[in-house]
Each structure stands twice: as structure tokens, then as C-alpha cells.
Amino acid sequence: MYLVHAVLRHPAPGAALPPDTRELLSALVRPGDRIEHLVLHRDAVPDPVLGLFLLADSLAEAESRAAAFCRTALGSFPELLGWWADRVGVPLVTPFYDRLLAASGTPDRNGPGPFPSTGRPFHPR
Incomplete structure (x- = not known):
């Protein structure tokens, strides 16, 4: 299992993620994603951080699948419009x-x- 962090960014300074962001993202997890758990640090400085615990056969696969999940998930809800995942990788x-x-x-x-x-x-x- 790998823990992959994704720094979440928004172009507007001081933008805040909705309180239910973790639940929104968790609802999109499918068995094929092999994501075991999501953790969201909404108040991390300087930007929020999403932690994805996922099963993968390699570090490269884990980081690639985490980035793909973030792209899909952040583009799936109007509440998350403008947010993107930056610096997706194992800490x-x-x-x-x-x-x-x-x-x-x-x-x-x-x-x-x-x-x-x-x-x-x-x-x-």
C-alpha cells in the first residue's frame, strides 16, 4: 500500500474547499481504483493536501493512478470548479x-x- 499526497490548488488566493469535499471525493472511489482510504487536510499550509492510501504494484503506478483519480474527481463536482491537483507523489x-x-x-x-x-x-x- 502506498500513501500518495496531492496538493490541491485554486487560482483564487485564500479559496477554501467545501466542508464535504472528502465525502464528495470518497463517493467517486470505485473498486478498480484500489483506493483504500482518503484523508483530506483542508487547513494545511499553504494549500490543502489530499492523502490517498492505495494498492499498487509500483510507486510509479500508485502516483499515476492517484493523479488520474484527482483529475477525474476534481472535475466531477461544480463545488470543486477551478481546483486541481499539483505535486502528486509519495511524501x-x-x-x-x-x-x-x-x-x-x-x-x-x-x-x-x-x-x-x-x-x-x-x-x-
């Missing part, structure tokens, strides 16, 4: 690797940035 697991690097004592490592889905800073435990 990196940066915080995990940052913790491994910090534990190794390697000098001059890159510091962790904020989580893309929330904009909140990463605080290692």
Missing part, C-alpha cells in the same frame, strides 16, 4: 531520517522543517 519521511541523523551525531545535518500537511514545526522526542 518523504523526513522526520524519521532526521531523527536517525541526529542520533548518529553527524555534524552539519539539515534541520527538520515544518510538516507540509500542517505547517507546524517538527519537535523530536
